[in-house]
Amino acid sequence: AAGVIQSPRHLIKEKRETATLKCYPIPRHDTVYWYQQGPGQDPQFLISFYEKMQSDKGSIPDRFSAQQFSDYHSELNMSSLELGDSALYFCASSGASGYYEQYFGPGTRLTVT
Amino acid sequence: SQQGEEDPQALSIQEGENATMNCSYKTSINNLQWYRQNSGRGLVHLILIRSNEREKHSGRLRVTLDTSKKSSSLLITASRAADTASYFCARGDTGRRALTFGSGTRLQVQP
Numbered sequence: 001a002a003g004v005i006q007s008p009r010h011l012i013k014e015k016r017e018t019a020t021l022k023c024y025p026i027p028r029h030d031t032v033y034w035y036q037q038g039p040g041q042d043p044q045f046l047i048s049f050y051e052k053m054q055s056d057k058g059s060i061p062d063r064f065s066a067q068q069f070s071d072y073h074s075e076l077n078m079s080s081l082e083l084g085d086s087a088l089y090f091c092a093s094s095g096a097s098g099y100y101e102q103y104f105g106p107g108t109r110l111t112v113t
Numbered sequence: 114s115q116q117g118e119e120d121p122q123a124l125s126i127q128e129g130e131n132a133t134m135n136c137s138y139k140t141s142i143n144n145l146q147w148y149r150q151n152s153g154r155g156l157v158h159l160i161l162i163r164s165n166e167r168e169k170h171s172g173r174l175r176v177t178l179d180t181s182k183k184s185s186s187l188l189i190t191a192s193r194a195a196d197t198a199s200y201f202c203a204r205g206d207t208g209r210r211a212l213t214f215g216s217g218t219r220l221q222v223q224p
Contacts, residue, residue, distance in 0.1 A: 033211060042201060042214040043156065056211045090156060092212075100210050101146065102203075104156040 002026055004105035006091050012111045013081050021076040021108045023091030030095065031055065032074040033102060034066060037088040049074055081112045119202060119215040127223050132189040134218040136202030137182075144205040145178060146212065147187050149198045156201070159187070164207075194224040 005024040013019050025032050031050045035043040036059075045058035049068035060066075063081075068074045078085060088109050092102040118137050126132055136145070147159040160176045162169050162185065169176045175188040189196055199219050203212035 031210060035212075035214075042216050043203075043212075045211040045213065048211055050210070056209060058211060088153070092156075094210065100144070100205060101158060101161045102212060103158055104148075106155040109153075 004091055004093050004103055006089075006105035006108050008108060009106065010109050010111075012113065014113055015081055015083060017081050017112075019078045019081060019110060021078070021089055021091075021110075023074045023076070023093075023105060025072055025074070025091070025093030026095070026103055028095060029093035029103075030072070031093060031100070032068055032072070033092040033094070034060075034074070034076050035090040035092065035104075037090065037107075038084075039087070041087075043090060046076070078110075083112050086110060086112045119200075119218050121218060122216065123219045123221070125221040125223065126192055128192060128194055130192055130222075132192050132196070132220055132222070134187045134200050134202075134220070136185045136187075136215050138185075138204050138215075139183060140204065140213075141207040142180070142204045143207050143209075145176075145185050146203045146205065147174075147176060147185075148201045148203060148214075150201065150217075151198045159200075189220075192220075192222045194222050196220060197222045 033048040034046040037043040046060040048056045052068045066076045088107040092104045094100040146161045148156040173190045199217045201217045202215045
């Protein structure tokens, strides 16, 4: 079965640079979520999109923005990167069923130096 | 804490033994989901239990939910070395699709 695809899998950036992470949800899933997991931490919800509209917002810094495109893929744009942004960034998707099982991609490991 | 708590934080058992992990929360939930994560890897969905359900099974996994006590437990029976991982509960609050994760339990199964 098709899973959530994320790219790139690894990314190294310097402070103050920008980064763009991409997510391709499971086919026919209408909702995409972004989570951040720092070293030794639990995943923290950043933002979600339902049918290309922002549906919920968590602890996403103002330096970050995201959008969902007409083909349902989503991109997380991160600017003015800081050392503390180094983390695993997960994308998850869920379908239209009532209880919203979320299926996670493999993650993008971002290292800011 | 709004995140909820999991206990124990770490658990070490022998192969063949059962492992029980607990999750508590403070909010009103629509569902609660359990995930497994191998070190530095992705989150694998294990089970979703709805707020109107009390117990669910999947293979060697058994999840219970007590909404009156705002707690859930994950039982892994007849554990294997391959079950070594971190296990997270994640709650879906009422009216919200996003998940709030607990702090996780690190399970070590000794062969």
